[in-house]
Amino acid sequence: MALAISKDPVQVRQAAEQLENKAYAPGSRAASGHRMQLWNDICKNMGYSDPVALTPEMVIEGAAVLHMANYRTAMAHVDQAVINFKENGGLPTPALERAVKRARRACARGAGPPKHSGALPLGRLHELPEQEAPWASQGPCHPRRVLLCGSWWLTREIEAGNALIEDITFTTNTATWNLSASKADPRALGASRSHSCACGRAPGTPAVVPQSLCPRCCLSDQVAYALTQSKGSQQAALFPTETGRCPSKHGMVDTIKAAAQQLKLDLFTASGAPAWGGHSLRRGGAQYLASCGIDVWRIQALARHSSNAILTYLDGIHAKNLGNVAAEAELGRSLASMREELRLLQASAAKIGSGNIDSSKLQEQTTAIQIATSAADILPECATTAVHPSQGLHGQFVK
Secondary structure, three states, X not given: OHHHHHOOHHHHHHHHHHHHHOOOOHHHHHHHHHHHHHHHHHHHHOOOOOOOOOXXXXXXXXXXXXXXXXXXXXXXXXXXXHHHHHHXXXXXXXXXXXHHHHHHHHXXXXXXXXXXXXXXXXXXXXXXXXXXXXXXXXXXOOHHHHHHHHHHOOOOHHHHHHOEHHHEEEOOOEEEEEEOOOOOOOOOOOEEEEEEOOEOOOOOOOEOOOHHHOHHHHXXXXXXXXXXXXOOOOOOEOOOOOOOXXXXXXXXXXXXXXXXXXXXXXXXXXXXXXXXXXXXXXXXXXHHHHHXXXXXXXXXXXXXXXXXXXXXXXXXXXXXXXXXXXXHHHXXXXXXXXXXXXXXHHHHHHHHHHOOOOHHHHHXXXXXXXXXXXXXXXXXXXXXXXXXXXXXXOOOOEO
């Protein structure tokens, strides 16, 4: 078949177009096209007949226009122009590369931190009403459930909106969600993440969270509802709209905004920008877990991040739960000292066994060794403090 296609120029062009279309996600491709169109229009207005043929002057002037117009993405437009220049056979000169660096440095100065979606508070989602009717046009039915599930599984709005019933599997106590719509997963291989029942509803599970906040039970109820709506089809929307379709991106974001409004949270930042977006569930879930003392590496694994990008979601929340670092450090040093003393004792005992050392000398050596045998010996403050059950897993000492 490949030989037949290669003989037909029409089929070759079609194959090339299909391959190019798969190089970028539809949203990324559209954004790149808009940036390139704006760059071309700006350059033509400035008198450049061929915006593709980049020059150092064009880069500086184009970036300056975008920066003065308060485009935080000014350099994204410049970068797109550079990519287009290279794809059309252009070779960046040292002068052009220096111009791009100068423009990047200038645009970054005083820009402040990058803007992020607000973190929808997972710990307050139980305050929202449980109802079937959606809160937004093209939004999901049972909106509180989708917000809870999305926050526990740290999903983007597009992942939750495109989820199908067949993506969910259950064991007696655990719910597993196969998330295949990740932007870091272009091959759609999927990344499964699981949560166990934490409300005691499933047999043999602890009752440590209200049933209204339990991730496993919330997802179980939603699957049962979705199957009823789809008449048993597994390939239907997990969070269907009133028409049974998958929610739109705007429908999901508007649902998040509606939840924020009901929780009496600000809908806009101090600068007037929208406070809530597609990553609000992901950020809110990550920050909730960090505030509860969950290790960053575990949150990173749940979020399917292979880099330290998870730190941008946490906003330093994890640093507030470091506990008594000085006490833990001293405890670690004491334990290390104990291990070293025991190692020396073992070495001396081995020499006695081989007849290379007098046992009386060993007795003289060991009289000076004091091994701490209790928490009070290692860390005196433990003798007058109590460890709270809720913090016993985090290594924090609470008065």
